[in-house]
Amino acid sequence: MTTGPDHLVVVEEFAELRRSIDVGLARIDGQLALLAQRNEQIDRDLSDLAARVGSLEHGRWPLPAVAALTALGALAVALWEAVGG
Secondary structure, eight states, X not given: OOOXXXXXXXXXXXXXXXXXXXXXXXXXXXXXXXXXHHHHXXXXXXXXXXXXXXXXXXXXXXXHHHHHHHXXXXXXXXXXXXXXX
C-alpha cells in the first residue's frame, strides 16, 4: 500500500467533508429541536384559546332568544297602548 501525497490529500478532504457534514447535521438537529419546541408552544396556545372561546360561547346569550324577548316586549307595549294603558 502506498501512502503518496495524493492519498494524504484525499484523506484530508474526506476528514474535512466529514466535519462539514457533522456541523451541518448538528445545526439541523438544533433547528428541528427549536421547531418542535415552537410546535408544542403553539399547541398549548391553541388549546388555551379553544378553552377561552368555549367559555365565551357558553356565557353568551343566544341571538334568537334575545330577538324573541324583544318581540314579546314590543307586543306587550303595543297591546298596553292599544288597550289605553
